[in-house]
Amino acid sequence: MARFSMNRRGRTVAYTMAGTVLAPLLAGLGAAPAQAASGSWCGGARGPYQKQAEKFLGRKADGKQSQGDCRAIRAFQVSHAIHPQYGYAGPVTWKMMKVVKPQRDARNNPNRAGRCPTNRGRIACVDLTRQISWIQDGRHLVKRPVPVRTGRNGNETRTGLHRIFWKHKNHVSSLYHVSMPYSQFFDGGEAFHAISGSVWSAPGSHGCVNMRTADAKAYWKLLSTGDDVFVYGRKPGT
Template identity: 65%
Template sequence: MGAARRRIGAALGVAGMVVPLTVALGSTPAQAASCTTRTGPYQKQVEKFLGRPVDGRQSPADCTAIRAFQTKHGISPNIGYAGPVTWGVMDLMNQQKAAGRNPNKAGKCPTNKGRIACVDLTRQLSWIQDGKTLEYGPVPVRTGRDKYETRTGAKKIYWRNKNHYSSIYKVKMPYSQFFDGGQAFHSISGSVWSPPGSHGCVNMRSGDAKAYWNMLKKGDDVFVYGRKPGT
């Protein structure tokens, strides 16, 4: 019995040495998802966006900041790599910020109909306008992904359901205002910048969807134009 115990103890001792070695080699799932040391093709742009020192070289601090951004906005894999998807989201945010308080400067949304909800797919922006007066927004939105594009053109809100639930996608759609088939304005719980996009609806942050609910009514005009990046 004493010899058997000694053999078991020796085996456990060997196992104790093997496990740390395996972890160190990075073969565990946790290690596979760790911060990358690779410098991405958009390193400088991403560093500038995040307020990091712009040297074009990946550092542990850069990776931590990039990963935090990726995690917040549902970008996968969130390994801190400054790739095209991450920069695409940041670049879109820059364009949205540049719209300022005059999102319809190019005059692409018709504003001669009274109150209208405009949706610019290219910049992923929406706002409510009444003539020349900007009533609300512009606010960031998340529209249809490739193969599920939000349809363009002139529409009208035809049905509203404050506590709608999608029987197709099995998700809650608070403050739903339908304007084209199954496509509607509604709030989501995640980030409106999360790629690749919705199944056709115009996703909004909760506060914005609530404001739209309070400001719009059945029969109000909606105009959708442009093209979402990647579709």
């Protein structure tokens, strides 16, 4: 049973419960975040986009939350910095899946529409619409598309044909005072470079093409001063 007392404002408040009820409840609430962080726990709730999430993840799309579904959704949330990370297929998770789907679909043939030039030799292509970049040499795909984060509204990454004119591996922005590892500048202060946060996070960069560290390292090795960069499309929301 609960026991009651009067607080200083004269309100009746419960201050204890039988240990058989309160202790397991507190233990469960305390354990959940730790278990979630380790990947051993899932919320188990069925979200409004359960079936869509299952289909996106290649699981049985029956709209019923299983432990396997929950863990798969949670893994997606962890890899894309979505919080909370409890395997719940809510609107934020589904919105991110819709962003990632065209990036994933472009994997083997990102230049299917022929928007990026194929007559300039090695060139880094940046599609603002799909928020992806890849490297090709003629029609040969040198580096498969990777997700990028381009300029936010008001600081859009400039479109058109550019050329890498300076590389600085350990660059620090003199304007924003932030680290820009593996910087490769192609238009004024705009550059390919790594960031420590998520490339899927809003609202976007100040014009640079932000990349995951592994992708920025790969671009650093594959591109040289003088190589072309072609930026086209329009980032959603700009």
